[in-house]
Amino acid sequence: MARPMALATLVHPTGYHTASWLHPQANAQASTSIEHYAGIARLAERGLFDLFFVADTPAARTENLTAFSRMPLFMNVFEPLTLLSALSGMTRHIGLGGTASTSFGEPYTMARQFASLDHLSGGRAAWNVVTSANDYAARNFGLDRLPPHAERYARARECVDLVKRLWNSWEDDAFIRDRAAGLFFDPAKQHAVHHEGTHFRLQGALNIARPPQGHPVIIQAGASETGRDFAAQTAEVVFASETSPGDGRRFYTDLKGRMERHNRDPDSLKILAGMPVLVAESAQEAEDMHAELQALIHPEVGVARLSMDLEADLSGLDLDAPVPEERIPQKARFHQAYFDHIVGMIRNERLTLRQLYMRYERGNRTVRGTPTTVADIMEEWFTGGACDGFMLMFNLLPRDLKGFVDSVVPELQRRGLMRENYAGRTLRENLGLFRPPHPAAG
Amino acid sequence: MARPMALATLVHPTGYHTASWLHPQANAQASTSIEHYAGIARLAERGLFDLFFVADTPAARTENLTAFSRMPLFMNVFEPLTLLSALSGMTRHIGLGGTASTSFGEPYTMARQFASLDHLSGGRAAWNVVTSANDYAARNFGLDRLPPHAERYARARECVDLVKRLWNSWEDDAFIRDRAAGLFFDPAKQHAVHHEGTHFRLQGALNIARPPQGHPVIIQAGASETGRDFAAQTAEVVFASETSPGDGRRFYTDLKGRMERHNRDPDSLKILAGMPVLVAESAQEAEDMHAELQALIHPEVGVARLSMDLEADLSGLDLDAPVPEERIPQKARFHQAYFDHIVGMIRNERLTLRQLYMRYERGNRTVRGTPTTVADIMEEWFTGGACDGFMLMFNLLPRDLKGFVDSVVPELQRRGLMRENYAGRTLRENLGLFRPPHPAAG
Structure with a gap:
């Protein structure tokens, strides 16, 4: 087959649907149960997913609590880097991606934690770069409000560039551990960063070896003009939010087209169409399962x-x-x-x-039906040039993921759209992304 | 028995001795091998240790590399929070402690990551609060040099206070998950933090439930006057660096004496004497093992x-x-x-x-000899009022930890100084520390 479709899944504790936590099959303790998350990650791994992904907002709502007390979203969740690190030891193949905002964090710490996750997981880390989109997060970091859009993106550009340079603090073979010569590393293979920028100043080197993937995979989801340009410049995976194959194709063509001016091969960016999916034995059963959750809103x-x-x-x-x-x-x-x-x-x-x-309600856009119906729709997007794969959302977890893995995955494999085994060792290898060479490598 | 002695171990990849990486039995890949760390943590768990601890400096040396290339210390290490999170799923009982500096990080992120680790581990997280002690770390965070000692401690006090308040963002029973009423949490049990301080401003609530331990355990190691006062005010575990039982007793009495003015029960702080130990079948063998490493410097x-x-x-x-x-x-x-x-x-x-x-060379102060000799020395410190337990360092890992677990632990148990099983479920319970009640709890 040509390149198989890439599969990612966005994981909220009880599922993507706002009302999923109210469903009788929901795990009441899901939010802070690592066993629950591990079960989902292993299930996705059984389905040969490339990427397990958690979104994030570094804040809980503190106003309008009467309404928000009915909505678990981000009010009680594991912090992504600690969660993904725990999962690294409980999985073997699946990529582990999480969101971290460039508007609040320190580049040194972000570079270090993602590099550490990449080492812990043997090359399966991915960073979803966001600039955050609310003032209540800003207020947790000493700001009154979020800086304007353009300023946030300028900061994000500088931050990502700096983090990548920090990941290159050492050449791949810097730590030679030569006992005979008594040299733990080759001093010539350290490349300290000297940065005096608009938003950050930094003089130093990361205190961890270059990540197994060279750089953890960079994800983005920005849909604005600025966001698309930023993605064309730096993203390796983009989560798209278009809802029809036509819009998907336009977005795909537009974004891949923007890459040329950054001298990037269009194949070095994978566009994953965001798609809530629900599969059942019959179309009617899928409708009923969908209606059951909608009625709980x-x-x-x-x-x-x-x-x-x-x-x-x-x-x-x-x-x-x-x-x-x-x-x-x-x-x-x-x-x-x-x-x-x-x-x-x-x-x-x-x-x-x-x-x-x-x-x-985003759950309402759920693509639903029998395994054949769902596979048909995915095939139409994929072979029609609207995406390189999918970022799937499951309304109720683990139920809907299990249904998908048990029925749609084999169907996609039968059609030659999905592989039979993990092809590579790292997330990059599985996605078909090249490993960034170190700038100093000959 | 009276309270059993507390045991912690400070883990550097190949061991505490500067030259440990040069030893033929050292694991060359130790620095970034999670399997290596997991083996050490499980071994310590077999020995009923309370705490597995990693120190940290958020920086690699970039100058004088000819000398530093012969010294692995902190040049290539996992970041502590990601490492401990990975270990949380690979261990069941042992506490997981790591260093994080209050001089560079954001309190919201620190509070969140340690709370997340506490949930991941079922109540086994500990935070070693440091103010950092070098300029080269400061330069990774936009500063030219470290702020003066007094200012660092003022910032540390404000930071720890703020982090504790963030851990109290929710009462213990805030997340009621009442499906019948449709309430995920009780709005009255959120307590947002409003802080306008000298070093930090923050308006918000943590987006994770109160940690299983109420607060992760607070560790400190400051030996200066300011450091001791800070420890007397906020620490629950202190790593002491005295090298004789007499000095240990003086430090112990001084520090516990300072707690009264903060209205703290002396028993709510455990002082662990830092002690490198090496055990062998004979005194001569211990001397030889020690000399072998010293000769490699x-x-x-x-x-x-x-x-x-x-x-x-x-x-x-x-x-x-x-x-x-x-x-x-x-x-x-x-x-x-x-x-x-x-x-x-x-x-x-x-x-x-x-x-x-x-x-x-700190390894030179290693307490060494037969299991009886090492147990005698530990007993003298412990029963003589010089400590509540030990922070043990092992010069070569896992070799020296294994020797200790196999021989000294049973000897201490025979003497009634160590328990036969983990007594509690959380680190606090094992250490005999009370769980901080939520301020709003009746």
């Missing part, structure tokens, strides 16, 4: 989630009437793509508030 | 280690003559205790430079 949660992404206060409105124009902000401050999507639904479809949140 | 390494702690340039001097007075600085900038110890040896004993570094 509390109106307060539906409205609150919508309010967040519309960046507007929607409280006190009639659930069964359209959203009044004056409640809709002129423009987004944080997340342009979500904002545009909601405003589009309000203006074009005249939905009531209740219809709007039920429709907007 | 390269003069360049001996002089460099001495130069670091004396904070002086000792290069170009005759190895077999005393250190000239003019090379000795007036006072220490970084580590007073090490400095005083070296100056004392120079002034009082008129040692040559070679004698000085051979004597100073």
Whole structure:
């Protein structure tokens, strides 16, 4: 076969659906149970997934708690680097990716922790670079509010560049451990970083050997113009959020097209289409399973989630009437793509508030049906040039992942779209990404 | 028996001795081998150790590389939080402690990562609070040099206080997961932190439930006046560096005496005497094993280690003559205790430079002999009121730890000084430390 499709999964404790924690099959202790996470990671590994991925926001909501107390999202979660490190010893093949924001952390510590994870896992680490998109996270790091979009991206560029240089502090073969000569490392193979930038100053070398992958894999998900340019310049995996193969193809072509001006081979970036999937033995059963979760969404949660992404206060409105124009902000401050999507639904479809949140709820976009149906849709995206693979979301975990691994994976293998075994040893090898050579290597 | 002695071990990859990596039995790949670390942790667990501990410096040397290339110390190591998280799944009982500096990190991230480790390990996390003691680490975090001692400690106090308040962001029973009521948490049990301090500003709540231990255990090792006061105020475990039972007793009495003014019960702080130990079947064999490692110290390494702690340039001097007075600085900038110890040896004993570094090499203070001899010395310290237990260092790992576990542990058990099994579930329970109640708990 040509390159097999890449598979990643985004893991929230009980699943991707807002109401998953209310489902009778949900694990009530999921948020802080490493056994629960390990079970999911091993299941994904059984399904030959390339990447186990956790998103992150370094903050818990502290306002509007009446609504947020009905929504577990990021209120009680493991910190990604510690979680992934624990999982590194409980898995053997699957990549381990996590989000870390460039807006708050120290490049030295980020470089070190991801390098350490890469060594712990034998070359399976990936860093999802985000600039964060809310003020309440900023307030945990001494700021009153998030810096403007352009400034955040400028900082992100400088941070990623600096982190990569830190990963190159040592050549691959610097630690020679030559007992006869008494040399633990070859002094000529240390390359200290001297950086005086706009956002960071640093003089030093990382205190860990070059990562097994050279650099952990760089992930991004930015959809804005700036975000796309940044991804074209530095990302190796991009999570895309388009919802139709046509939009997917346009995004794919656009992003890969932008890579040329950075002298990058389009194949050195893998675009994974974000896709919630639900598989069942019959189409009707899949619909029923979907409806069961949708019915568990509390109106307060539906409205609150919508309010967040519309960046507007929607409280006190009639659930069964359209959203009044004056409640809709002129423009987004944080997340342009979500904002545009909601405003589009309000203006074009005249939905009531209740219809709007039920429709907007991301679980509602779930691709669902029999294994054949789901495999058909994935095949259409993949062979139609809309993606290099998928970032799959499962509404209820581990149930829906298990269903997928047991039925869709064999179907994709039968069609020659997925491999039968892990092809490589590292995440890069499995994804078909080249290993960055050290700049000083001959 | 009365309270059993507490046992911790400080783990450097191939062992505590500077030259351990040159020993034929050393694991050449130890630095970045998780299997190697896991083997040591499991061995310590077999010996019923309370705590597996890794020290840290967030920097690699970039100058004087000719000497440093002969010394692996901290040049190539796992980052502590990622390492301990990986070990959490590979061990069941032993506490997992690591160093993190308050001079460079963000309190929110530190609070989160240690809380996450505590959840991952089921209540076995410990944080060794340090203020760092070198400029080359400072340069990795945007500073030209380390702030002065007093300012570092002021920042450390504020940081630890803030981290503890973040650990109290939620009451123990905040996450009720009440499906019938649709409430994931009880909004009344979130306690957001509002902090406007000298070194930090923060408005928010931690996004993880209160740690199983309430707070991970706080460790300190500061020996200065300021360090002792800080320890008396906040530490729950202190690593002491005294080298005789008499000095140990004086330190013990002094530190426990300082706790009263902070309204703390002396029993809520455990003082562990730092002690390198080496056990063998005969006294002669122990001497030979010790001499074998001492003989592997390269003069360049001996002089460099001495130069670091004396904070002086000792290069170009005759190895077999005393250190000239003019090379000795007036006072220490970084580590007073090490400095005083070296100056004392120079002034009082008129040692040559070679004698000085051979004597100073910390491995040289190794308590060594048969299991009976080592147990006798430990018993003298412990029953004589010089410590609550030990922070043991093993010159060559895993060899020397294995010898200790196989021979000294049973001997201590026979004498009724050590327990036969882990008594508790968490590190706090094993150490006999109380679990901090949440301030809002009735």
